[in-house]
Amino acid sequence: MSDLSELRFFRTPAHPCSYLEGQQAATLFVDPQVRLNAALYSELSLLGFRRSGDYLYRPHCEACHACLPARVRVADFQPRRRQKRILQRNSDLIVRQEPSRYTREFYRLYSLYIRERHGDGDMYPPSEEQFSSFLTCAWTDTRFYCFRDPATKKLLAVAVTDALKDGLSAVYTFFDPAAAERGLGVNALLWQIEECRRLGLPYLYLGYWISECRKMSYKSQYRPLELLINDEWQEFHPPTPPGRRSPIA
Known part of the structure; x- marks a missing residue:
């Protein structure tokens, strides 16, 4: 495994969140000057990073931790x-x-x-x-x-x-x-x-799941779904509405 402690990161200024109305968002990017490769990408994916173009990023908001990395256990x-x-x-x-x-x-x-x-x-x-x-x-x-x-x-x-x-x-x-x-x-x-x-x-990575965002709700239909919570991948168990049985199909 690479020494990730030697990587440099940059944080964007706060900007309106695309998913939660009224929230401010910020993003952490791997230094664009770093020579990225597939192996480093795989390591950072375990820490919740995603790719957009040639950049690797992860949400890094001060007051909100709603974006949870998600993956399907195949x-x-x-x-x-x-x-x-x-x-x-x-x-x-x-x-x-x-x-x-x-x-x-x-x-x-x-x-x-x-x-x-x-x-x-x-x-x-x-x-x-x-x-x-x-x-x-x-x-x-x-x-x-x-x-x-x-x-x-x-x-x-x-x-x-x-x-x-x-x-x-x-x-x-x-x-x-x-x-x-x-x-x-x-x-x-x-x-x-x-x-x-x-x-x-073993896994299909789906990006981020946000409990309060309807655009992201579809991801909970692919189970078992694991979420990265407090730097640990944990199986997600969606709450069952009162008076209803947990869906099995």
Whole structure:
């Protein structure tokens, strides 16, 4: 393991949080001058760091600790009934790993997705420079898992995924909003879990889970889910609403 104590980090100034209204956020970045590589990335992922473009970062807010790194324990994952239906619905798709790069085809789908699904977010409006600086990376193994219609070969979804020592990291998924009935985002995540299983990797890293953010609530549907709490990975047990049984499917 590398001597992480020798790394330098930079903290951004406080800025409005993208996930919790009224909160101020700050981010810790690994010094951009450090020569990053896949091995260091894997070590820092264990400490809750994520990749955005060529940068590694982690939330570092003074008054809030709501962002908890999350990962799926692959060996014990069993799809729930709804997830099985989505897998069946998309079993016809052709899935191929393609190089992580800018192409017009990738960007058209990405731009459509951002405009249709995230027009009110901080990623709007999309741009070609944004696509490359956010999704691609020069120093690690980034894969574009592409999901295509079997008849037309039309690109329907792309799961941007990084290879780590102990798993895969689901960086971002974008898909055709016109094919909403397929559940392409859910299917891509389930597919990545199965890809971890095929590769003999124990974890799929999902980024951050925030209990009070509805945008993040979907992550609790992939169990067993582990959260990094007080520098220790712990299994997450969602509370069961009063008067209801704990869901089993």
